[in-house]
Amino acid sequence: MGIVDRAIANSVPVIPRPIVKRISGRYIAGDTLDEAVKTVRDLNREGCVATIDLLGESTESKADAARKLKDYKKVVDTIDEHDLKSGISIKLTGLGLTLNEELCRANAEEIVEYADARGRFVRVDMEDSPYTDATLGIVHDLYRRHGNTGAVLQAYMRRSLDDVQNVIDAGFSVRLCKGIYDEPRSIAYKDFATVRQNYIFLLDELLKGGVYVGIATHDEFLIWHALRLIHQLEVPADRYEFQMLLGVDEELRSILVDAGHKLRVYVPYGEDWYEYSTRRLKENPKIAGYVAKDVIGSITGKVKR
Ligand SMILES: Cc1cc2nc3c(=O)[nH]c(=O)nc-3n(C[C@H](O)[C@H](O)[C@H](O)COP(=O)(O)OP(=O)(O)OC[C@H]3O[C@@H](n4cnc5c(N)ncnc54)[C@H](O)[C@@H]3O)c2cc1C
Incomplete structure (x- = not known):
């Protein structure tokens, strides 16, 4: 820094x-689920799909995790009720990962199963490095029973090449991002150009490996490389999508949508906006x-x- x-x-x-x-x-999107619905509806009209993120990560107790699980189910019900083109993104620390891995695994299974029954996808966000192993382990297990889930890999992590290989073997979908947390150099690349190069390298491997990739970046240099790889590897349209955060570079978002690419916007909402x-x-x-x-x-x- x-x-x-x-x-x-x-x-x-x-x-x-x-x-x-x-x-x-x-x-x-706002403090309430109604505001998230309005935002997603507007995005759908613009030709984008969405993934809704309910803000608030830390869970102090089993009761907090149970509340979060109930809230996630409400998000799935609401998406269904309004027939929105959207899935949800969840964080495993919100479902009790810091308290007890088994409790978290059971909660994650419950929401993935609930969404599966309603034809909705659950992306498991990747948090900071103490949770990487557990998160990928849980997604691996869930994916064996429910096809409607996938993980996130971070290009700044030195381990991600191995994780890419494991994901390709398992066959589940991946959102590839640079990574947002401040990780130590012993486990993460710190140099901007190296993270970019690693992103391109991992994306190349993922696309060749045939898994569905969510290309999550606003970095036009990386988007250019993604378009190049999609062209050179003749990746079919049902094997990838671009992903961007709400409120970031809407011009680039429209350029990709107008060019006919699927684009998903990450839509956070909730009262925990300050934290x-x-x-x-x-x-x-x-x-x-x-x-x-x-x-x-x-x-x-x-x-x-
Ligand atoms: C859909 C989605 C989901 C994500 N999920 C995760 C996750 O699960 N785990 C995780 O660790 N990280 C996640 N991230 C964050 C990601 O790791 C990066 O930190 C973030 O996307 C910024 O990196 P970038 O690739 O856009 O490149 P950057 O070089 O950081 O940004 C490229 C350009 O985009 C613009 N930009 C980027 N971010 C912002 C911003 N907040 N405000 C204004 N302009 C901005 C700037 O113009 C910048 O020059 C996610 C990102 C996206 C898009």
Whole structure:
């Protein structure tokens, strides 16, 4: 983390709550499920599909995890009721992974089974490195019984090449992203160009391996490489999709949709927006950097909304 990034990250806790809300507003559908439904409906009209993320990761007790499970089921029911083109994204720490792996596994199975019965896909987000093994292990097991789930791999992790190989053997779908957490150099590439190169390398392996890939990035250089690989390897349209976060580079999103590519938008919502936003700002100095630019841009009137 550079000195400027660190300074921005360290100043996050003193940013007043209303300012954090304003800054993060474009990245979050709102506090309520109704707002998420409206956002997804608008995205569907634009030709995008979605995945809904209910904010709030930490679980202090079994009761918290049970509440989260109930809330996830409500999201699935609501997607169904409104006939939205959307799946859900879940975090295993929200289902009790920090408390007890078996409890989490049972909760994850319950939501995947529930979504399976309603024809909906459940993407299991990848969190920080203490949870990588358990997360991939749980997805492997779930996938054997339910085809409607898949994992996320992070291009900054040194281990990801091995994980790619295992995923190809197992056959489940992968969202490939750079990775958002601040991991130590012993286990993660820290150099921007190396992470990019590794992303291209892993994507190449995944596409050749024939698994369904969610190409999750806003980095146009990587998107160009993805388009090149799709062309050169003659990857059929039902083997990949692009994925972007709500509120990020909507112009690039339209360019991909207009070119006929499937594009999924990650739509976070929920009352835990403050914790989520500040944690993200602190965890990822890059986002802190974008936010700083955004604040300066809105002060100088250069940011279009
Ligand atoms: C659909 C989706 C799901 C994800 N799921 C996970 C996950 O499960 N686990 C995980 O560790 N990470 C996840 N991520 C985050 C990911 O790992 C990266 O941290 C994030 O996407 C930024 O990397 P980038 O590839 O877009 O490249 P960057 O080089 O970081 O960004 C490329 C360009 O995109 C723009 N941009 C990117 N992010 C923002 C932003 N927040 N605000 C404004 N502009 C921005 C900037 O213009 C930047 O120049 C996910 C990302 C996406 C798109």
